[in-house]
Amino acid sequence: MSDIRPYDPAAIEPAWQARWEAAGCHEVADDLPREKCYYVLEMFPYPSGKLHMGHVRNYTIGDAVARYQRMRGFHVLHPMGWDSFGLPAEQAAIERGAHPKTWTYQNIAYMRGQLKRMGFSYAWSREFACSDPGYAEREQRIFLDFVERGLVYRKSSLVNWSTGLNCVLANEQVIDGKCWRTGMPVIQKELPQWYLRITAYADELLDRTYDLPGWPDAVLIQQRHWIGRSGGAEIDFLVDGHPDVKLTVFTTRPDTLFGVTFVSIAPDHALLDKIVPASHRAAVDAFAAEVQATSEHDRLGEDAEKKGCFTGVFVVNPTTGGKVPLYAANFVLADYGTGVVMAVPAHDHRDFAFARTYGLDVRTVIRLADGEADAARQAEWKRHQSGDSAYTEPGTMVDSAQFTGLPSEDAKAKIIAWLAERRAGRATTTYRLRDWCLSRQRYWGNAIPFVYARDSGIVPLRPQDLPVRLPEDVVFDGTGNPLEKHPTWATSDQSGQPLTWRGPNGPESARRETDTMDTFMESSWYFARYACHDNRRADLGCLDPLDRKRVDHWLPVDLYIGGIEHAVLHLLYARFFQKALADTGHTTVREPFKRLLCQGMVGLETYSRTAADGKPQWFYPEEVEVVKDAKGKVVSAKLLADGQPVNVGRVEKMSKSKRNTVDPQHLVERYGADTARLFALFAAPVERDLEWNEDSVRGCSRYLKGLWTLAQTSRDKTAGVAPFAGHVRELAGADQQVVRKIHATIKRATDAMEKDFGFNTTIAACMELTNELGAAELRPDVLKLALTTLIRLLAPMAPHLCHELWADLTGDGSADSLVRAGWPAFDASQIEADTVDYPIQINGKLRGRVALARTLTGKDLDAAVLAHADVAALMTGRPVKKLVVVHGKIINLVLG
RNA sequence: GCCGGGAUGGCGGAACAGGCAGACGCAGGGGACUUAAAAUCCCCCGACCGUAAUGGUCGUGCGGGUUCGAUUCCCGCUCCCGGCACCA
Numbered sequence: 002m003s004d005i006r007p008y009d010p011a012a013i014e015p016a017w018q019a020r021w022e023a024a025g026c027h028e029v030a031d032d033l034p035r036e037k038c039y040y041v042l043e044m045f046p047y048p049s050g051k052l053h054m055g056h057v058r059n060y061t062i063g064d065a066v067a068r069y070q071r072m073r074g075f076h077v078l079h080p081m082g083w084d085s086f087g088l089p090a091e092q093a094a095i096e097r098g099a100h101p102k103t104w105t106y107q108n109i110a111y112m113r114g115q116l117k118r119m120g121f122s123y124a125w126s127r128e129f130a131c132s133d134p135g136y137a138e139r140e141q142r143i144f145l146d147f148v149e150r151g152l153v154y155r156k157s158s159l160v161n162w163s164t165g166l167n168c169v170l171a172n173e174q175v176i177d178g179k180c181w182r183t184g185m186p187v188i189q190k191e192l193p194q195w196y197l198r199i200t201a202y203a204d205e206l207l208d209r210t211y212d213l214p215g216w217p218d219a220v221l222i223q224q225r226h227w228i229g230r231s232g233g234a235e236i237d238f239l240v241d242g243h244p245d246v247k248l249t250v251f252t253t254r255p256d257t258l259f260g261v262t263f264v265s266i267a268p269d270h271a272l273l274d275k276i277v278p279a280s281h282r283a284a285v286d287a288f289a290a291e292v293q294a295t296s297e298h299d300r301l302g303e304d305a306e307k308k309g310c311f312t313g314v315f316v317v318n319p320t321t322g323g324k325v326p327l328y329a330a331n332f333v334l335a336d337y338g339t340g341v342v343m344a345v346p347a348h349d350h351r352d353f354a355f356a357r358t359y360g361l362d363v364r365t366v367i368r369l370a371d372g373e374a375d376a377a378r379q380a381e382w383k384r385h386q387s388g389d390s391a392y393t394e395p396g397t398m399v400d401s402a403q404f405t406g407l408p409s410e411d412a413k414a415k416i417i418a419w420l421a422e423r424r425a426g427r428a429t430t431t432y433r434l435r436d437w438c439l440s441r442q443r444y445w446g447n448a449i450p451f452v453y454a455r456d457s458g459i460v461p462l463r464p465q466d467l468p469v470r471l472p473e474d475v476v477f478d479g480t481g482n483p484l485e486k487h488p489t490w491a492t493s494d495q496s497g498q499p500l501t502w503r504g505p506n507g508p509e510s511a512r513r514e515t516d517t518m519d520t521f522m523e524s525s526w527y528f529a530r531y532a533c534h535d536n537r538r539a540d541l542g543c544l545d546p547l548d549r550k551r552v553d554h555w556l557p558v559d560l561y562i563g564g565i566e567h568a569v570l571h572l573l574y575a576r577f578f579q580k581a582l583a584d585t586g587h588t589t590v591r592e593p594f595k596r597l598l599c600q601g602m603v604g605l606e607t608y609s610r611t612a613a614d615g616k617p618q619w620f621y622p623e624e625v626e627v628v629k630d631a632k633g634k635v636v637s638a639k640l641l642a643d644g645q646p647v648n649v650g651r652v653e654k655m656s657k658s659k660r661n662t663v664d665p666q667h668l669v670e671r672y673g674a675d676t677a678r679l680f681a682l683f684a685a686p687v688e689r690d691l692e693w694n695e696d697s698v699r700g701c702s703r704y705l706k707g708l709w710t711l712a713q714t715s716r717d718k719t720a721g722v723a724p725f726a727g728h729v730r731e732l733a734g735a736d737q738q739v740v741r742k743i744h745a746t747i748k749r750a751t752d753a754m755e756k757d758f759g760f761n762t763t764i765a766a767c768m769e770l771t772n773e774l775g776a777a778e779l780r781p782d783v784l785k786l787a788l789t790t791l792i793r794l795l796a797p798m799a800p801h802l803c804h805e806l807w808a809d810l811t812g813d814g815s816a817d818s819l820v821r822a823g824w825p826a827f828d829a830s831q832i833e834a835d836t837v838d839y840p841i842q843i844n845g846k847l848r849g850r851v852a853l854a855r856t857l858t859g860k861d862l863d864a865a866v867l868a869h870a871d872v873a874a875l876m877t878g879r880p881v882k883k884l885v886v887v888h889g890k891i892i893n894l895v896l897g
Numbered sequence: 898g899c900c901g902g903g904a905u906g907g908c909g910g911a912a913c914a915g916g917c918a919g920a921c922g923c924a925g926g927g928g929a930c931u932u933a934a935a936a937u938c939c940c941c942c943g944a945c946c947g948u949a950a951u952g953g954u955c956g957u958g959c960g961g962g963u964u965c966g967a968u969u970c971c972c973g974c975u976c977c978c979g980g981c982a983c984c985a
Contacts, residue, residue: 342984684922
């Protein structure tokens with residue numbers, strides 16, 4: 002007997018990784034037939050220092066899919082890179098004095114090593130980092146194309162200012178009124194900023210959500226809500242005493258126009274300066290200043306008080322000619338709709354509350370429809386009649402001139418038509434989505450290729466002026482933008498000469514834009530760059546970002562995998578970019594991701610105590626001992642240091658602050674990459690949260706070790722034997738049972754992979770089959786079939802071990818022999834046994850079972866059931882009221 | 898408040914398409930081997946009743962309903978998680 006080698010992942014894993022890399026197993030050509038190609042991508046990481054468990058889970062899922070598809074014969078594009086611009090690099094510079102570039106590229110080198118040690122099958126030749134000049138400078142070129150297309154503009158308005166980062170944020174980056182990155186408060190500041198016109202694509206972004214069947218509904222619904230399209234009307238109100246000025250309101254309820262008793266306007270609305278009389282100017286200005294000083298969250302949040310200020314202005318209702326007061330109100334937003342709202346207290350909850358506070362009229366113009374059946378409407382109408390509430394539901398028009406008596410839903414279009422005839426209103430659509438504020442007052446980001454020229458003003462650079470490179474000699478002292486403070490960069494060209502702009506009347510002095518781009522820019526097109534990573538066309542005389550042919554070949558990405566936290570951030574930006582790239586001629590593909598898989602987060606139990614200052618004090622798992630009762634239930638925990646109890650908290654997403662993190666590096670060192678991968682896939686379904694559990698990791702390790710040992714001890718018995726290739730009918734006993742199980746297992750694994758990436762159940766099925774093999778004495782050819790099947794089914798998940806065992810069993814140790822062997826196929830005719838062990842229910846309760854031939858069907862089966870002695874015994878002489886027989890499944894006798 | 902998602906043993910989770918609830922794994926209990934430990938192997942493991950069974954009753958968040966039969970479908974709730982939150 003040959004030697005039984007011990008399972009040693011630390012030896013076999015790096016060996017296979019080297020072999021795959023040397024053979025170029027994971028590289029792919031760009032000119033193969035598209036229907037035999039598959040593009041699988043995981044959201045690339047920010048190089049923060051080292052991998053965390055969330056990365057390991059995300060990338061293991063993607064890698065298992067990539068390896069599975071390769072075994073199915075697809076040419077798989079599976080790239081990896083680095084989202085390497087961003088704030089932590091500047092933070093490191095401030096705290097540790099390391100240059101952002103040095104810090105970033107050191108981190109990349111370390112994390113690349115970690116990814117390789119996990120055995121992820123990336124096409125490393127396509128790797129790039131977003132901060133590489135080759136990527137960032139091509140992005141500047143795309144930016145200029147967007148400028149030409151009219152998608153970039155600069156404007157001054159109230160912006161979200163992060164007090165933590167000292168820079169502006171896009172709306173998508175403000176979570177609960179706080180900065181998405183630092184959690185520090187966000188306030189409103191009036192500043193000139195650069196914007197990308199994402200709203201130009203609002204309709205397409207929204208409409209196409211109904212055409213993305215491969216996306217989770219949760220993400221699509223979030224995006225629809227974020228875009229927030231609503232149809233309504235713009236209606237013009239004349240300003241009393243200013244015949245040349247009209248205030249245009251936006252409303253979704255033109256049917257309530259006759260009920261308007263006042264009009265509200267955003268405190269920072271541009272027209273206010275023009276129309277507010279001197280008598281009220283001081284009060285209005287003071288109110289505007291007060292509103293501006295509060296954050297949008299505090300101003301609009303749940304508990305925010307509705308505040309207003311009379312402007313001294315009256316406006317004229319275009320239908321009635323009646324004059325109503327104009328109020329500046331804190332809940333009206335300048336950049337939604339028109340910044341002016343007609344207020345109808347009788348039919349809007351917010352206006353109702355405001356009218357109460359300021360003693361304004363309530364005028365009912367819609368009543369409950371006759372015969373209204375809806376209970377909620379009846380109840381609200383009743384409350385309205387007693388003066389307690391607005392009535393916001395549809396109904397019948399009253400006190401509305403010629404529209405009286407109409408159903409309110411019909412009146413909407415009629416009133417709009419009436420207004421349109423008189424040029425006092427028009428149907429319109431507004432969106433909640435606002436343009437993407439792009440500029441950041443930061444160093445470690447991509448330059449915005451604009452200059453401020455002495456006479457020509459703000460002008461974009463021409464393609465031949467690119468690239469704009471960041472200076473390296475910058476000072477990080479934590480105050481302000483290092484680029485702005487650089488002595489010469491903004492006013493020098495790349496050769497160090499004073500920067501000039503060729504204006505129409507000769508050269509002008511010029512100064513560069515010192516804001517840099519939001520780092521969500523880079524992640525908006527990286528998946529397209531992977532398709533043509535080496536694209537450089539010298540003949541264009543400038544940077545050519547994308548090779549349209551190859552982008553069109555690989556996109557859309559067949560499967561994109563990442564966390565759901567990017568539902569309205571990255572995933573909306575990337576969809577917008579793809580459309581803009583199409584409209585600027587870089588591709589014809591308008592949606593970037595065909596199928597989206599959002600994996601759950603990785604969490605761990607937390608341990609804490611309430612410290613003296615009332616804040617929780619968190620403890621690492623290794624500092625705590627957990628006490629269990631006789632059933633294994635956790636009853637308490639104590640701190641090892643002092644033996645005193647600590648609170649066992651719920652499972653929460655791993656975070657450094659809660660001290661519930663696990664370093665994947667330790668996992669790989671202790672158990673190997675295959676165990677880490679198996680655990681990440683086995684412990685929970687992919688889209689659900691995964692709870693870290695070291696015991697369960699050991700279980701996965703135990704399984705792999707057991708499989709290794711089984712294969713090793715079977716090597717001599719199966720050496721030179723061809724796997725069983727006949728039909729299960731030729732076999733008997735354990736051999737027959739195992740071959741059936743083999744086919745059933747392949748079916749389960751294949752279905753799971755194709756349907757919903759059910760790795761956890763696939764692994765469970767493999768474990769079941771393995772357990773059966775260990776328990777029986779099998780024919781060598783059956784054993785060989787079982788082992789070669791198991792190894793192929795598990796190969797996407799535990800690739801190193803499976804390649805090693807495959808080489809052992811088949812004698813073919815070439816780098817791609819297992820992939821060439823392919824994903825196993827099942828034969829449905831070999832799964833089901835000839836007899837069915839029917840469960841017998843009496844009145845719906847399980848009472849016994851009888852074995853009957855599978856070939857028996859219909860009346861023959863009914864007769865066989867009733868004739869069976871065991872069935873008769875269960876019936877105890879009672880008459881059969883009803884006999885339910887489901888072929889192959891179950892038998893239920895309803896007795897009298 | 899609105900919109901999603903969820904609730905199954907001590908724990909993570911299975912259950913095709915309405916047909917044997919609890920696969921698989923972990924934890925726990927018992928045993929074998931061992932000087933001992935680790936490792937490995939074997940047995941038990943939803944609750945209650947029962948000496949035991951191939952026994953009985955209950956059991957998939959709660960209350961109803963449809964059905965021969967419901968974790969699965971329908972109606973009404975509770976709780977938990979996530980998103981949005983005066984958007985006119």
